[in-house]
């Protein structure tokens with residue numbers, strides 16, 4: 175069996191590379207992991223846990239959800255290459271940075287940003303709905 179990094183699993187006796195469509199998701203996810211973990215370490219060191227919800231959302235929406243999307247889109251390239259996947263990508267990746275910054279500012283007193291926070295949360299939720307629709311429509315057994 176070919177064991178190079180690009181041929182990660184076998185299919186019907188042959189070797190086959192994973193689709194590259196998930197790679198951008200996985201690289202962005204690990205950037206969010208670094209930011210989320212950095213915030214966690216800073217909260218622990220300072221004993222100031224105000225940013226706890228920002229930390230949790232960066233880790234769970236940024237790291238966990240995006241890494242899962244990357245893995246799913248790698249294993250099921252029909253879903254990863256669809257128009258819905260492209261829409262999901264932009265909804266998720268435009269909403270989360272805005273949401274994280276707005277949430278951090280709102281919980282530290284800038285309540286004027288509540289509408290921005292709400293709008294970014296709606297866009298993030300739309301991204302999740304598009305993700306769900308994509309999986310229901312485009313995940314097929316091969």
Ligand code: HEM
Pocket residue numbers: 210211213214215217218223226227229230233234237238
């Ligand atoms: C080295 C890595 C990490 C450090 C140092 C860290 C640190 C922390 C700290 C100090 C808190 C606040 C605890 C408190 O208020 O008593 C917290 C809460 C939390 N963390 Fe992390 N964390 C890390 C990684 C992660 C990861 C990878 C995830 C998710 C994938 C995560 C999800 C959460 C959640 C859900 C909460 C609770 C938020 C809340 O109650 O509002 N953390 N973390």
